[in-house]
Amino acid sequence: MSDNDNARGYASPPCFMHELTPEFQPDDRPADAAAWTDVKRWRKAERQRLIDARMAMSADARAARTETIAAGLSEAIGAPRGKLISLYWPFKGEPDLRGWMNDMIAAGGRFALPVVIQSGHPLEFRAWAPGEPLERGVWNILVPSNGPAVYPDVVIAPVVGFDGENYRLGYGGGFFDRTLAAMPAKPLVLGIGYTEARIATIYPQAHDIPMDRIIIG
Numbered sequence: 001m002s003d004n005d006n007a008r009g010y011a012s013p014p015c016f017m018h019e020l021t022p023e024f025q026p027d028d029r030p031a032d033a034a035a036w037t038d039v040k041r042w043r044k045a046e047r048q049r050l051i052d053a054r055m056a057m058s059a060d061a062r063a064a065r066t067e068t069i070a071a072g073l074s075e076a077i078g079a080p081r082g083k084l085i086s087l088y089w090p091f092k093g094e095p096d097l098r099g100w101m102n103d104m105i106a107a108g109g110r111f112a113l114p115v116v117i118q119s120g121h122p123l124e125f126r127a128w129a130p131g132e133p134l135e136r137g138v139w140n141i142l143v144p145s146n147g148p149a150v151y152p153d154v155v156i157a158p159v160v161g162f163d164g165e166n167y168r169l170g171y172g173g174g175f176f177d178r179t180l181a182a183m184p185a186k187p188l189v190l191g192i193g194y195t196e197a198r199i200a201t202i203y204p205q206a207h208d209i210p211m212d213r214i215i216i217g
């Protein structure tokens with residue numbers, strides 16, 4: 001036996017289980033309230049990092065990315081005629097898809113915007129078309145003043161972050177998850193965001209509902 005046989009490495013390899021399965025807890029702690037506390041803390045910091053990075057992007061770069069996202073949305077949705085699509089009023093550097101919305105309306109599509117009714121409750125979707133009155137809602141986001149409550153066929157959800165399993169990290173209100181869980185029929189759910197918003201995992205929890213697709217630019 002040569003001396004080299006013992007020099008190849010450690011008797012047992014270091015444990016990388018925690019890198020393979022996010023649920024794996026090296027200290028054997030059960031996936032319980034303590035783990036959710038950790039995930040919540042992690043999500044809060046990760047949201048801040050991702051929003052800061054997005055806000056630092058130049059307006060030109062954002063507009064170019066938004067073009068790519070708009071093309072991806074058109075491809076995913078197909079002919080807009082007869083479809084009711086929920087968009088969002090952009091804020092905090094989210095892609096501004098209102099120009100794309102106008103094109104879709106010209107091609108026969110109809111739109112709605114999400115409205116926060118109360119924290120801890122599902123969003124309401126209100127039908128809206130350009131020119132109809134808007135008012136300031138939660139976080140100063142503009143929402144339709146009147147439009148009837150509707151159930152869209154397609155829901156476009158802006159992501160703060162997303163992972164390879166199509167899970168979405170949002171702003172922490174749990175609104176889209178609660179809304180999708182409460183809808184009578186499942187809409188086509190399209191997450192949209194910038195490529196930099198991709199992260200390894202959002203540490204999905206039982207309440208997190210994956211998007212059907214994530215469209216990036």
Ligand SMILES: Nc1nc2c(c(=O)[nH]1)N(C=O)[C@@H](CNc1ccc(C(=O)N[C@@H](CCC(=O)O)C(=O)O)cc1)CN2
Binds near residue numbers: 115158
């Ligand atoms: N443009 C746009 N409109 C949108 C959404 C969106 O993601 N983008 N929403 C998508 O859902 C809804 C609004 N989402 C919201 C999510 C959280 C809070 C909020 O008050 N957050 C708490 C922090 C919560 C926590 O971290 O525990 C806060 O800021 O104090 C408000 C609105 C509807 N409209």
Ligand SMILES: Nc1ncnc2c1ncn2[C@@H]1O[C@H](COP(=O)(O)OP(=O)(O)OP(=O)(O)O)[C@@H](O)[C@H]1O
Binds near residue numbers: 169177207
């Ligand atoms: N279907 C649901 N029923 C009850 N509580 C829920 C539901 N969905 C989410 N929540 C709660 O909402 C809170 C925020 O969830 P989460 O971190 O997933 O928000 P988010 O998806 O980033 O936010 P948003 O959708 O508003 O942008 C959590 O405390 C979660 O337990």
